Amino acid sequence: MWVYIDKIADFVDKEVIIKGWLYNIRSSGKLMFPEFRDGTGVIQGVVAKNGVSEKIWEDFGKLTQESSLIVKGTVSKHPKKEGVYELQVSDLEIVAIAEPYPITPKEHGVDFLADKRHLWLRSPRQMAIMRVRNEILQSIRDFMYENGFTLFDAPIFTPNACEGTSTLFSTDYFDLGKAYLSQSGQLYAESGAMALGKVYTLGPTFRAENSMTRRHITEFWMMEPEMAYFDIDDDMNLIEDFLSYVVQRVIKNKRQELEFLGRDLTKLEKVVKPFPRVTYDEAVEILRKKDIPLIRKTANGEEQIRPFPWGEDFGAPHEEAIVEDFDKPVMVHRWPSEAKAFYMKRDPDNPKVALGVDVLAPEGFGEIIGGSQREDNLDFLLERIKEHNLPMEEFEWYLDLRRYGSVPHSGFGLGIERLVSWICNLEHIREAIPFARRPNRIRP
């Protein structure tokens, strides 16, 4: 009977068939200890020379790392290790002998592993990350579904630039000129919210930013909910509920994987609502008290250091300083409107700030969510589009949403790979997606 390794404990003393690959093999004269993996786990086999036919013994001698095979044997408990099972092998069918495998059980450099990404994904660590990613995406879908959101897929080819064209990938689109790869589905989600009330998009987005950091990829997945009649506080309430649900569910269902990745679960267990809410003004106060300055390179290459001025965006050291006193995600809200996107609504109580919110993950993982209440007034929106020098004709359909029954509404965008990086405690975002796209890498 064909069984998967993760279910092997149910088959002690029974004869089973495992279909998979050879992960490693050790031999000790008349004994061999092949390790089999099948995608669900790894199990050590025991092959005794006097327990199998001469042909099977010889066949095991031919096996190389990652050779594919089908083995038959009896499941037994490990003689020394509690809770560990072995397969007493009785038969072997070689499916394919693998050529010398480039990824050995020893250490490798990141560039080499990136070149062999299609094979690297077979290592236990990468498989654990992919299982956590799967759980994260499933829990997102479940949360949205159970809370009355409708999945509303946004197009990937777009004619317009949501926030300027400098960071867009472009391609030819028949007789219609240039098409751009979407960097956000938000504007389309807003039209969905006006139709269905609560919607979300979930799909790939693209940024042509030459950012070579551990937190950037050029193609990343984003989840963007958009809710009619939600103000900025409703938006933040949703963020709390949502993030708490996802993190706690991943801990519950993927504990083994997180532990394998060396994740400190006590830190994730603290991620339950409410989250601290810090206004931009308060955040600037924190930076001044902690003496974290703004450092800028001037035109002649000199470093200019000054106390953090109101109105500037936060860099990596600032985010870290703001987050370090908290053990939960921090919601920084009410940002200087000058620095923010055209669609954000100004605070009626203080027009200098926009009703935007950024969620900074703990432990220095930085921004994982950016959201806002949207400008619902047609005239203000027209002003903003002019101020930002955006092509008015491309936004006509978007302006219609304000012409035909405009309502207050809010939403946010969540970077899936950054969430995966944080939950898995990854050094680099390249491990958070099967095939990371970065400015210097498009293969494999």
Add this chain to the structure above:
RNA sequence: UCGAAGAUAGCUCAAUGGUGGAGCAUUCGGCUGUUAACCGAAGGGUUGGGGGUUCGAGUCCCCCUCUUCGAGCCA
């Protein structure tokens, strides 16, 4: 785009300006409880590319390419 470090065997790394080595992987041999098993042997190199200094360059100098790590930008 800027700054720093780096590129030597399939991989990870050594090598005062003076005959380029080791571990793993591969091949062969040994071992009946191995755990990144171990022991023995073998094969494996245009030292990223180009130019220069020198009796002699992996090593020093210049140019280029690529990589890594930071910064900026952002999710």
